[in-house]
Amino acid sequence: MAPRNRQTLLGRLLLLTIVLTPGLLCAKKKPPAHPVNLNTASSEELQLVPGIGPSTADKILQMRKSYGAFKSVDDLLAIKGIGPKRMEKMRKYLTVGKASQTKKSSTDAQAAKALAKPPPGKADAAKTTAKSKADADSSEKDDEEQ
Numbered sequence: 463m464a465p466r467n468r469q470t471l472l473g474r475l476l477l478l479t480i481v482l483t484p485g486l487l488c489a490k491k492k493p494p495a496h497p498v499n500l501n502t503a504s505s506e507e508l509q510l511v512p513g514i515g516p517s518t519a520d521k522i523l524q525m526r527k528s529y530g531a532f533k534s535v536d537d538l539l540a541i542k543g544i545g546p547k548r549m550e551k552m553r554k555y556l557t558v559g560k561a562s563q564t565k566k567s568s569t570d571a572q573a574a575k576a577l578a579k580p581p582p583g584k585a586d587a588a589k590t591t592a593k594s595k596a597d598a599d600s601s602e603k604d605d606e607e608q
Contacts, residue, residue, distance in 0.1 A: 492510075493510065493511065493512055493555050494507075494510040494511060494555055497554070497555055497556055497557035498510065498511055498555060498556055498557065499557050499558065499559045500522065500526070500532040500535065500537075500538070500556055500557070500558050501526065501531045501532055501558060501559055501560065501561040502559065502561060505519040505520065505523060506519075508522055508523075510555075511552055511555040511556060512551060512552065512555065513548050513551050513552040514552065517543075518541070518543060518544065521541045521542070521543070522538065522541065525537075525540070525541060530561075531558075531560075531561040532558045533558065534558055535549075535552075535553055535556045535557070535558055536549070537558075538552075538556075
């Protein structure tokens with residue numbers, strides 16, 4: 463094979479490689495089988511949605527942490543980088559459901575409720591005990607004065 467033909471062949475192979483590589487690297491990801499709940503999804507689950515990469519997933523999680531549960535999929539429009547066109551591509555893969563409460567948060571809520579207001583029976587008993595003790599101290603002082 464002549465050197466010129468070899469250069470032409472190598473040039474064509476290089477051009478073919480350059481043309482095909484971006485297509486292979488940017489292959490479309492397979493969308494999730496079921497819609498992803500914005501209020502419960504992890505970063506990895508969010509990244510299954512076409513149009514959501516690591517950066518956008520982090521922004522979604524940060525928004526959820528800062529502002530609470532999403533009320534609508536359209537709430538994502540408040541995130542920089544998500545516009546109407548991108549939103550329409552993602553919409554069919556997203557849903558908004560109830561945010562799941564973790565065991566810890568429900569325990570914390572119960573503890574806060576318990577601290578806020580003691581049960582009626584115990585509160586009355588505590589008042590009675592304190593009053594009885596105050597009366598006893600008062601009668602001891604009266605005995606000492608006499």
